[in-house]
Amino acid sequence: MSRRSLSSPSPSPLPNIKRPRLDGLSADDYKNGVMLAPMVRSGALPTRLFALKHGAKLVWGPEMVDKAMLNSERVVDPVSGTISYNGKHERAMFTCHPIEKPYLIFQVGSADPDLAVQAARLVVDDVSGVELNCGCPKPFSTHSGMGAALLTNPDLLCSILTALRRDLPPRISVSAKIRLLPTQQDTLALVERIVNTGVNCLTIHCRTRNMRPRERALVHRLKEIVDFVKGLGRDVAVIENGDCVGYEDARRIRAITGADSVMIATAAEANPTIFSPHPLTNLEDTFILPYLRLCKYLDNHWASTKFCISQFKGRKTANKTLRNAIIKAKGYADLDALVKNWTGSDEFAAVKAAIDARGTAPPILLPAKDDTISSPSPASQLPPKSSEDTVSTPPGWRGNPDPAVVHDAPLLPANEHRILVPAGISKRDPGTPTPLALPPRPEPAPAPNAPLPVM
Numbered sequence: 002m003s004r005r006s007l008s009s010p011s012p013s014p015l016p017n018i019k020r021p022r023l024d025g026l027s028a029d030d031y032k033n034g035v036m037l038a039p040m041v042r043s044g045a046l047p048t049r050l051f052a053l054k055h056g057a058k059l060v061w062g063p064e065m066v067d068k069a070m071l072n073s074e075r076v077v078d079p080v081s082g083t084i085s086y087n088g089k090h091e092r093a094m095f096t097c098h099p100i101e102k103p104y105l106i107f108q109v110g111s112a113d114p115d116l117a118v119q120a121a122r123l124v125v126d127d128v129s130g131v132e133l134n135c136g137c138p139k140p141f142s143t144h145s146g147m148g149a150a151l152l153t154n155p156d157l158l159c160s161i162l163t164a165l166r167r168d169l170p171p172r173i174s175v176s177a178k179i180r181l182l183p184t185q186q187d188t189l190a191l192v193e194r195i196v197n198t199g200v201n202c203l204t205i206h207c208r209t210r211n212m213r214p215r216e217r218a219l220v221h222r223l224k225e226i227v228d229f230v231k232g233l234g235r236d237v238a239v240i241e242n243g244d245c246v247g248y249e250d251a252r253r254i255r256a257i258t259g260a261d262s263v264m265i266a267t268a269a270e271a272n273p274t275i276f277s278p279h280p281l282t283n284l285e286d287t288f289i290l291p292y293l294r295l296c297k298y299l300d301n302h303w304a305s306t307k308f309c310i311s312q313f314k315g316r317k318t319a320n321k322t323l324r325n326a327i328i329k330a331k332g333y334a335d336l337d338a339l340v341k342n343w344t345g346s347d348e349f350a351a352v353k354a355a356i357d358a359r360g361t362a363p364p365i366l367l368p369a370k371d372d373t374i375s376s377p378s379p380a381s382q383l384p385p386k387s388s389e390d391t392v393s394t395p396p397g398w399r400g401n402p403d404p405a406v407v408h409d410a411p412l413l414p415a416n417e418h419r420i421l422v423p424a425g426i427s428k429r430d431p432g433t434p435t436p437l438a439l440p441p442r443p444e445p446a447p448a449p450n451a452p453l454p455v456m
């Protein structure tokens with residue numbers, strides 16, 4: 002039976018949980034960081050906490066659809082303090098914890114200003130920022146006008162952001178996450194409108210709506226957009242998203258784009274410690290057990306725990322006994338014989354200590370001015386072939402109406418074509434996080450001479 006039984010209409014401080022000072026997030030808080038991207042399923046609470054422990058500056062929760070949130074009930078776990086927004090049959094839809102609150106952004110999927118505000122109001126005491134998802138290309142989102150459908154409905158998009166900014170408390174930051182539009186001109190026009198709604202931050206996933214996750218992000222298009230936003234004179238942070246594989250890569254991407262920060266999804270799904278300049282490299286021996294223990298402590302839904310662990314990339318053969326036991330287990334209790342005497346409280350204490358220490362020892366951020374990276378590596382930049390290429394999607398763009406749909410839900414398929422931080426390459430001391438040499442990335446495929454797409 003779940004421990005999550007304390008129904009609470011309003012947040013109540015829990016014993017032993019020091020509530021941080023809450024002044025809200027400003028645009029500056031979105032700068033110089035490597036951020037954990039919003040990820041349905043993979044952006045679970047334990048993953049976010051480990052990302053914070055290993056240096057993510059801010060973390061995003063998975064997209065929650067406004068209407069689903071409106072029917073949820075807020076429940077607090079009396080043991081761990083985990084807060085769950087439960088839907089039908091007490092199923093936790095969104096789960097968070099007070100220790101992540103100063104760094105947590107709640108992402109809402111919406112096509113209606115009133116519903117978006119109502120959904121956001123439910124969680125404002127548990128998060129520091131609210132973001133509108135304007136990038137999800139799945140029919141699940143777009144058929145009802147949400148996600149990437151908002152990119153071609155800027156009036157609606159901006160009316161939602163305006164309503165969020167107007168109706169939420171000032172301490173709650175408001176942000177948007179968009180994709181590139183096929184042309185740079187249209188992208189800049191949209192960006193200007195978004196910036197003028199009063200958002201604190203804009204994340205730009207450097208792919209267009211119709212690009213597949215395996216296609217290289219169009220990072221080279223961002224510099225002009227960043228300069229444009231800076232030129233508007235509003236204090237709005239711009240975050241790059243797309244194809245970043247870790248801290249060092251984030252520095253390189255920032256050197257190319259001038260973005261204030263960099264956000265990582267797929268690579269963090271495979272290794273939630275890659276925000277650190279010294280990520281764990283041997284997840285089998287150093288990470289999976291602590292992750293399991295923290296999940297148990299937080300009463301994370303077993304199916305979610307199992308799924309997230311299955312996404313960790315490592316030498317899955319390295320700790321076959323544990324991997325097989327996890328695959329077979331139907332719940333935490335099935336692992337008792339193997340893990341022994343586990344409550345997860347030590348792991349929680351370690352994560353909490355690391356997060357609490359941010360007051361005096363902040364995570365290693367991206368340097369505000371990075372003079373050590375002079376010329377961007379061509380490997381992470383798709384150089385424009387002509388001046389026209391800087392203002393449009395590449396000729397190879399196929400103009401397919403929508404990306405491949407694997408699920409009837411906003412879940413993106415794991416992308417085996419991406420270059421991920423190899424989590425299991427090191428045999429070094431499992432207790433000592435070791436620096437990782439990133440593998441060279443493959444050269445981009447030559448673009449075919451196809452005509453430019455029209456959208």
Ligand SMILES: Cc1cc2nc3c(=O)[nH]c(=O)nc-3n(C[C@H](O)[C@H](O)[C@H](O)COP(=O)(O)O)c2cc1C
Pocket residue numbers: 038039040041042043062063064108134135136137178206214218242243244245264265266267268270411412413414
């Ligand atoms: C498993 C998974 C789930 C995702 N869920 C969301 C989501 O809820 N909201 C969102 O805006 N983007 C979502 N995305 C997209 C990512 O946030 C990100 O924009 C995209 O993966 C590109 O970043 P990357 O190249 O680092 O993977 C998801 C991606 C993955 C891999």
